[in-house]
Amino acid sequence: MIIKLNQILKKEIIINELLSIQDVVRWITTCFSKSDLWYGHGSDNPWDEAVNLVLPILGLPPYMWSMVYNSKLSIKERKIIFELVIKRIKERIPVVYLTHKIWFCGYELYIDNRVLIPRSPISELINNKFKSIIPTNYNPKYILDLCTGSGCIAIACAYLFPNSHIDAVDISLDAINVVEYNIQLHGLENRVTPICSNLFEKLPKYTYDLIISNPPYIDKKDISSLPKEYLYEPIIGLVSKNNGIEIIEKIISMYSSFLRKNGILICEVGDKMVNIIEKYPNIYFQWLNIKNGGGNIFKIENK
Numbered sequence: 398m399i400i401k402l403n404q405i406l407k408k409e410i411i412i413n414e415l416l417s418i419q420d421v422v423r424w425i426t427t428c429f430s431k432s433d434l435w436y437g438h439g440s441d442n443p444w445d446e447a448v449n450l451v452l453p454i455l456g457l458p459p460y461m462w463s464m465v466y467n468s469k470l471s472i473k474e475r476k477i478i479f480e481l482v483i484k485r486i487k488e489r490i491p492v493v494y495l496t497h498k499i500w501f502c503g504y505e506l507y508i509d510n511r512v513l514i515p516r517s518p519i520s521e522l523i524n525n526k527f528k529s530i531i532p533t534n535y536n537p538k539y540i541l542d543l544c545t546g547s548g549c550i551a552i553a554c555a556y557l558f559p560n561s562h563i564d565a566v567d568i569s570l571d572a573i574n575v576v577e578y579n580i581q582l583h584g585l586e587n588r589v590t591p592i593c594s595n596l597f598e599k600l601p602k603y604t605y606d607l608i609i610s611n612p613p614y615i616d617k618k619d620i621s622s623l624p625k626e627y628l629y630e631p632i633i634g635l636v637s638k639n640n641g642i643e644i645i646e647k648i649i650s651m652y653s654s655f656l657r658k659n660g661i662l663i664c665e666v667g668d669k670m671v672n673i674i675e676k677y678p679n680i681y682f683q684w685l686n687i688k689n690g691g692g693n694i695f696k697i698e699n700k
Contacts, residue, residue: 401431405431406428406483411478411479412475415475416469417470418455418466418470421447422447425446425482426443426444428482428486429486430443432486434446435489435624435626435627437626438492438514438516439515446492450478450481450485450495451478453496453497453499454474454477455470481495491514491626491629494514494629501520501550501552501553502556505582507547507579509575511569511631512546512547512572512631512634513546513631513634514630515547515549518665518687518689518693518694519611519694520553521687521689522685522687522694523550523554527557530663531661536558537558537561537605537607537660538561538606539561539604539606540562540605540606540607542563542565543597543610544568544596544611544612545567545591546567546572546575547572547575548565548575548579548591549579551564551576551589552589554607555585555589562588563589563590564589564590564601565590565592566592566596566600567591567592568593568595568596569631571631572634573591573592577591596644597651597655600655604660605655605660607663608652608655608661608663609664613634613635613636613637613641614637614641614642614644614666614668614669615635615636615637615667616636616637616641617636620635620636640669641667641669642672642673646676648662649664649680652699653699656699657699658699658700659698659700660698661696661699662696662697662699663694663696666695670693670695680697683695683696683697
């Protein structure tokens with residue numbers, strides 16, 4: 398017998414029959430599997446999506462699953478979870494915008510729909526301590542996180558390079574407000590500075606040792622073809638003109654004035670690698686080998 402979604406998506410089931418975290422996650426996984434959902438904001442399957450919904454609501458990071466999965470949930474917790482499952486399925490709201498929590502490079506962040514949901518493969522570079530990308534004895538003193546969004550890259554770099562100062566820059570004042578909250582969450586007010594600026598326009602008059610950027614790179618005409626989940630994200634963080642490469646072009650044309658000699662620029666370009674190579678045949682781009690994200694990040698050294 399095939400069980401239909403409307404047969405299992407009942408409040409009475411989760412309230413009266415499902416007691417443990419594991420019970421609830423298994424039930425949510427079934428509900429998600431039978432729904433027309435898109436996974437692309439931190440998970441790629443219904444089980445992980447369910448875990449990423451339940452544990453953050455309980456104030457727990459998803460990596461604590463093995464320690465807590467047998468724990469019992471209160472009726473109040475089950476009711477809250479049920480309502481969020483309904484929103485996820487019926488309104489297609491990304492899980493992170495329901496829980497307002499995500500862990501980037503192991504660090505908790507507050508997230509709402511004023512900023513993109515962090516999912517950059519640059520996290521892999523940070524987790525690997527930029528191995529083979531930045532010299533082992535290279536300790537950048539001044540770092541620029543350009544198009545910072547939630548501040549996830551800036552905050553992770555602050556932990557990786559404890560003697561550094563990071564400027565977290567975004568054109569969106571809404572995003573900067575979220576960055577400020579996350580900076581305070583981690584007590585990094587003296588080391589990470591949020592700056593509302595159109596790229597390099599309002600930056601302080603000094604050069605950086607390391608510039609990292611995950612700029613918008615989606616062509617506006619492609620937005621309508623994206624799954625509904627992406628339409629909850631701020632368009633300013635997704636879209637760039639000139640077939641999606643206008644902002645990347647500006648970064649490439651201006652970065653050398655803000656990067657010290659032998660400094661490093663790291664920039665994510667999504668699916669625009671071919672466009673960039675064709676546009677700049679005389680620039681040597683080192684395309685980084687990323688397991689989670691292919692070859693969509695380049696490195697340039699300021700010689």
